[in-house]
Amino acid sequence: MNSAFRKLQASFALHSHVFDQTSLLFRASLSVKWIQGSLLLANERQYRTMPTHGIGRYKHLLPKEAPKKKKEKLQMKPIKMATDTEYGTLNVKVSGYDMTLVEHYSQYIHNLCNRLGVKVAESYALPTKSMEVMVMPEQGTKMYVDAVLKTHERIVQLSQLNAAFCPIFLEVLLKNQPEGVQLSVKQHTEADYHARYKARPELEGLMAQIN
Structure with missing residues (x-):
């Protein structure tokens, strides 16, 4: 059993x-049959029969931006007139042949105004002026260019400067004025506004013909 x-x-x-x-x-x-079937499907590349338009595009997903406005033509700001206690619009002009000195001194003036609470309306550069130095040899009458001097100018425009504080402010600027740099202060005018842009006589002639 x-x-x-x-x-x-x-x-x-x-x-x-x-x-x-x-x-x-x-x-x-x-499992072998399933693997072989998947390999056959992969080798057939059925994705080639699908439409490919729109692949890689993304701009339609981004939010629509507002149309950019055209830049308006620059217009001169109204010139502030002087009062009994304050000056109007003053131009502190810094000029010289060394661009580095001129740039650094204008930056010093701007920073000093910020520390002392003096309102700076604008700070900009004027077009560089070039002057040729002609030399005549001892024998002969033909002159030739010996050097080209370039004058660099910067403007720090002040607004509503206190009349009692102005002499002290100018004295500080003169004491820190570097050698080879000229300093001048004058009332801002319409001619000073147009001087900051380069003259284009050809364009002005064409505009005159059109008008």
């Missing part, structure tokens, strides 16, 4: 082992 039962157990174990091996082979064959 025991021997028959043992034989039955052995045969059952053998059948279960064979069943397990068969199920593993079946699963492996299914």
Whole structure:
């Protein structure tokens, strides 16, 4: 009885082992078939049949920007007139042949105004002026250019400067004035406004013909 039962157990174990091996082979064959099918689908490149317009475009996703306004023509600001206690619009002009000195001194004036509470309306550069130095030799009458001097100018425009404080302010500027740099202060006029732009006689002639 025991021997028959043992034989039955052995045969059952053998059948279960064979069943397990068969199920593993079946699963492996299914996975191989699925991999082969996916490879075939990938090699077919079905995406080539899809439309490609619009790919890579993103501007339609961005918010719409307001149209840019055209730049208006620069117009001269109204000149402030002097009163009993304050000056109107003053131009502190710095000029010289060395651009570095002129630039640094104009920056010093601007920073000094900021520290002392003097209102600076504008700070800008004027067009560079060139002057040729002609030399005549001892023998001969033909002159030739010996050097070209370039004058650099900067304007620091002050507004409503206190009349009582003005002498002290100018004294500080004169004491810190570097060598080779000229300093002048004058009332701002309409001619000074037009002087900051380069003259274009050809364009002005064409505009005159059109008008």
